[in-house]
Amino acid sequence: MDKVLVLGGGFAGVEAAIYLTKQDLDVTLVSNRDYFYIYPTSIWIPTGEATREDVSVPLDKLAMKHGFQLIIDPVLQFEAEAKKVTLESGRILEGYPYIVVALGQDKMQLKGLEHTLSICGKPEEATALYERLETLIQKKQGRIAMGFGGNPKDTSAVRGGPAFEVLFNVDTYLKKKGVRENFELTFFAPMEKPGQKMGEKALVMMDKMFKMTNIQKKVGTKITHFEEDGICFADGMKLESDLTMFISAGTGHHILKVSGLPLSDAGYVVTNEYNEIEGFDGIYAIGDSASLMGPEWRAKQGHVTEVMAQNVAYNIMNRIQNIDSKRSYMEHLNILCVMDTGNGAAFVYRSDKGGKMIPMPIVGHWMKKMWGWYCRYSKLGRIPRLPGM
Structure with missing residues (x-):
């Protein structure tokens, strides 16, 4: 039986391990933590609507259900040419003809970033956001x-979408608590038109949502650094804040920077549309580790990541069987999400033909809740996977 090593226990790695195992391959998954974290539903942790346990799935349960081997041990070094992986414990993994790199990405570092919390960072930060928000609510005021x-x-x-989601969820939560009028809520970003990837129509709707919820904006100015009590910008302005959530942009994973693999200017692994890497036979990169091909508006999203993972399983098995057929992720390249607001949502879609945002009051919130339930239990094999999901 052919052996495959999957590096990473996030959306990309877990999906790859599941689908590779379906091909009757000998699959080993290496992860730095013992649970699969459903980031899209972690947006409700800061408002107390969910806990970390609610949005986590133990990896040993997934391994047992699907039949892949599991190693919980962070990757310390990856030597691509030798197909050699050294783990933090000192354990060395060799002899795998196929390796799927799904290590994710690192975050760009700004001065004073330690004064912020991120919904897309370590899972512990989402819980810290909840605790900090509750402290402010007890004081009945804050920025x-x-x-x-x-x-x-x-x-x-x-990663813009989760910032909008948490912001609107906090607005809804403060209203439920009856203290919204005592809080200043401000959205900030260095680009002139944050969210432009969603399309011009979506931008117009976002502006309407900001005005309706009395959320202020500070956009179009470079962020110089963060301080304990605020954000400093290149124009000399300081946005004072008692609680700052900031999702730093991604950059290539530090392990991959010294792996010998070909990298983009941003440090992501350069692949073709089949997630193969030129000059490195049997090694594939998927998800946030891979440099995403496509138009300027493209975005690293979970559904594209899972398509990559499923395609790689298909492509590896066909290669083993000497079948000349490969699947590309390019036809699935779009922006697709349900942007939750706590009391509703908006359906967002973007393709080469343009973008749209459709409001879904009340029902949209429960649709996203149902997606989280579906994601968890379909991966555990307790309910069937829907076609294309």
């Missing part, structure tokens, strides 16, 4: 600033 940054070397490395 809250939430935003995201960009990577000028790669426009796909931006």
